[in-house]
Amino acid sequence: MNRYATKWFAAAAFLITVGAVAALSHAAEAEIGLSNAWVRPTLGAGRTTAAYVTITNAGTAADRLTAVEAPNASAVEVHTAGMEDGIMRMRKLEGLDIPVGETVTMAPGGYHIMIIDLEEPIAMGATVPLTLTFEAAGSVTIEAGASMTPPNSADTAPESSNGDHQNMRHEGH
Ligand SMILES: [Cu+2]
Known part of the structure:
Protein backbone atom coordinates (compact mmCIF):
# COMPACT_ATOMS: atom_id res chain seq x y z
CA MET A 1 0.00 0.00 0.00
CA GLU A 29 -34.64 9.10 19.72
CA ALA A 30 -38.16 10.41 19.81
CA GLU A 31 -39.12 12.31 16.70
CA ILE A 32 -42.21 14.32 17.49
CA GLY A 33 -44.39 15.88 14.81
CA LEU A 34 -47.38 18.13 15.50
CA SER A 35 -50.25 18.73 13.10
CA ASN A 36 -53.91 19.74 12.85
CA ALA A 37 -53.86 22.11 15.81
CA TRP A 38 -57.08 23.92 16.55
CA VAL A 39 -58.66 25.73 19.44
CA ARG A 40 -62.29 26.42 20.17
CA PRO A 41 -63.12 30.12 20.35
CA THR A 42 -64.31 31.24 23.78
CA LEU A 43 -68.05 31.60 23.98
CA GLY A 44 -69.78 34.54 25.62
CA ALA A 45 -68.14 35.48 28.89
CA GLY A 46 -66.35 32.11 29.07
CA ARG A 47 -62.58 32.32 29.38
CA THR A 48 -61.79 28.62 29.47
CA THR A 49 -61.58 26.59 26.30
CA ALA A 50 -60.03 23.51 24.76
CA ALA A 51 -57.41 22.96 22.07
CA TYR A 52 -56.52 19.86 20.10
CA VAL A 53 -53.29 18.72 18.44
CA THR A 54 -52.34 15.57 16.59
CA ILE A 55 -49.00 14.24 17.87
CA THR A 56 -46.92 11.73 15.92
CA ASN A 57 -43.80 9.96 17.15
CA ALA A 58 -41.82 8.88 14.08
CA GLY A 59 -38.71 8.18 16.14
CA THR A 60 -37.38 5.06 17.79
CA ALA A 61 -37.95 5.98 21.44
CA ALA A 62 -41.14 6.65 23.35
CA ASP A 63 -41.84 10.18 24.49
CA ARG A 64 -44.23 11.89 26.82
CA LEU A 65 -46.06 15.20 26.66
CA THR A 66 -45.52 16.79 30.07
CA ALA A 67 -46.62 20.42 29.72
CA VAL A 68 -48.37 22.87 27.41
CA GLU A 69 -48.17 26.64 27.36
CA ALA A 70 -50.54 29.16 25.79
CA PRO A 71 -50.39 32.96 26.02
CA ASN A 72 -52.64 34.86 28.48
CA ALA A 73 -53.85 31.74 30.28
CA SER A 74 -53.55 31.27 34.03
CA ALA A 75 -53.13 27.53 33.53
CA VAL A 76 -52.92 25.02 30.70
CA GLU A 77 -53.58 21.35 31.40
CA VAL A 78 -53.71 18.11 29.45
CA HIS A 79 -57.03 16.39 30.01
CA THR A 80 -58.71 13.18 29.13
CA ALA A 81 -62.47 12.95 28.77
CA GLY A 82 -64.84 10.05 28.82
CA MET A 83 -68.25 8.89 29.88
CA GLU A 84 -68.61 7.97 33.54
CA ASP A 85 -72.04 7.00 34.81
CA GLY A 86 -73.60 8.58 31.74
CA ILE A 87 -71.89 11.94 32.29
CA MET A 88 -69.02 13.31 30.23
CA ARG A 89 -66.22 13.92 32.70
CA MET A 90 -62.76 15.36 32.28
CA ARG A 91 -59.65 14.50 34.23
CA LYS A 92 -56.28 16.20 34.37
CA LEU A 93 -53.32 14.08 33.23
CA GLU A 94 -49.79 14.45 34.56
CA GLY A 95 -48.51 13.44 31.16
CA LEU A 96 -49.57 11.89 27.89
CA ASP A 97 -47.49 9.01 26.51
CA ILE A 98 -46.60 9.14 22.83
CA PRO A 99 -45.44 5.59 21.98
CA VAL A 100 -42.96 4.81 19.20
CA GLY A 101 -44.48 4.92 15.75
CA GLU A 102 -47.85 6.03 17.02
CA THR A 103 -50.10 9.00 16.46
CA VAL A 104 -52.11 10.38 19.35
CA THR A 105 -55.03 12.41 18.09
CA MET A 106 -56.66 14.84 20.47
CA ALA A 107 -60.35 15.37 19.80
CA PRO A 108 -63.55 16.49 21.50
CA GLY A 109 -64.65 13.76 23.90
CA GLY A 110 -61.08 12.49 24.29
CA TYR A 111 -57.63 13.91 24.98
CA HIS A 112 -57.49 17.69 24.86
CA ILE A 113 -55.56 20.71 26.05
CA MET A 114 -57.52 22.78 28.55
CA ILE A 115 -56.75 26.48 28.42
CA ILE A 116 -57.96 27.96 31.70
CA ASP A 117 -58.84 31.54 32.69
CA LEU A 118 -57.74 33.46 29.64
CA GLU A 119 -57.15 37.18 30.03
CA GLU A 120 -58.56 37.81 26.55
CA PRO A 121 -61.26 35.95 24.65
CA ILE A 122 -60.28 33.86 21.63
CA ALA A 123 -62.29 34.92 18.59
CA MET A 124 -63.24 32.70 15.67
CA GLY A 125 -60.38 32.70 13.14
CA ALA A 126 -57.75 33.87 15.65
CA THR A 127 -54.44 32.05 15.95
CA VAL A 128 -53.05 30.83 19.27
CA PRO A 129 -49.48 29.53 19.60
CA LEU A 130 -49.33 26.35 21.69
CA THR A 131 -45.98 25.22 23.06
CA LEU A 132 -45.90 21.53 23.88
CA THR A 133 -43.06 20.23 26.02
CA PHE A 134 -41.97 16.62 25.67
CA GLU A 135 -39.68 14.69 28.01
CA ALA A 136 -37.27 13.71 25.22
CA ALA A 137 -38.02 15.96 22.25
CA GLY A 138 -38.18 19.19 24.24
CA SER A 139 -40.47 22.08 23.34
CA VAL A 140 -42.32 22.34 20.04
CA THR A 141 -44.65 25.21 19.13
CA ILE A 142 -47.58 25.00 16.75
CA GLU A 143 -50.14 27.63 15.74
CA ALA A 144 -53.71 26.61 16.49
CA GLY A 145 -56.48 28.23 14.47
CA ALA A 146 -59.69 29.11 16.33
CA SER A 147 -62.54 27.10 14.88
CA MET A 148 -65.53 25.05 15.96
CA THR A 149 -64.38 22.05 13.91
CA PRO A 150 -61.00 20.38 13.27
CA PRO A 151 -58.94 21.73 10.34
CA ASN A 152 -59.19 19.77 7.08
CA SER A 153 -62.31 18.01 8.26
CA ALA A 154 -64.39 17.44 5.16
CA ASP A 155 -67.19 16.02 7.25
CA THR A 156 -68.21 19.10 9.18
CA ALA A 157 -70.09 17.52 12.04
CA PRO A 158 -72.86 19.55 13.61
CA GLU A 159 -71.67 21.49 16.65
CA SER A 160 -73.98 19.62 19.00
CA SER A 161 -72.20 16.33 18.31
CA ASN A 162 -68.77 17.70 19.18
CA GLY A 163 -68.97 17.20 22.92
CA ASP A 164 -69.35 20.77 24.05
CA HIS A 165 -66.68 21.66 26.53
CA GLN A 166 -68.45 24.47 28.20
CA ASN A 167 -71.05 21.95 29.36
CA MET A 168 -68.63 19.36 30.63
CA ARG A 169 -68.07 18.71 34.27
CA HIS A 170 -64.62 19.39 35.51
CA GLU A 171 -62.91 17.75 38.38
CA GLY A 172 -60.66 20.14 40.21
CA HIS A 173 -61.92 23.41 38.77
CU1 LIG B 1 -60.83 19.58 29.89
Missing part, protein backbone atom coordinates in the same frame (compact mmCIF):
# COMPACT_ATOMS: atom_id res chain seq x y z
CA ASN A 2 1.49 3.38 -0.95
CA ARG A 3 1.42 6.43 1.24
CA TYR A 4 -1.50 8.03 -0.58
CA ALA A 5 -3.67 4.96 -0.17
CA THR A 6 -2.82 4.71 3.54
CA LYS A 7 -3.96 8.29 4.07
CA TRP A 8 -7.12 7.64 2.14
CA PHE A 9 -7.91 4.57 4.20
CA ALA A 10 -7.28 6.45 7.43
CA ALA A 11 -9.66 9.21 6.33
CA ALA A 12 -12.29 6.69 5.31
CA ALA A 13 -11.95 4.84 8.63
CA PHE A 14 -12.33 8.13 10.47
CA LEU A 15 -15.47 9.01 8.53
CA ILE A 16 -16.95 5.58 9.13
CA THR A 17 -16.28 5.97 12.87
CA VAL A 18 -17.94 9.41 12.92
CA GLY A 19 -20.89 7.98 11.04
CA ALA A 20 -21.20 5.08 13.47
CA VAL A 21 -21.10 7.40 16.49
CA ALA A 22 -23.72 9.65 14.91
CA ALA A 23 -25.89 6.64 14.18
CA LEU A 24 -25.49 5.43 17.77
CA SER A 25 -26.49 8.78 19.23
CA HIS A 26 -29.61 8.66 17.10
CA ALA A 27 -30.27 5.03 17.92
CA ALA A 28 -33.12 5.75 20.33
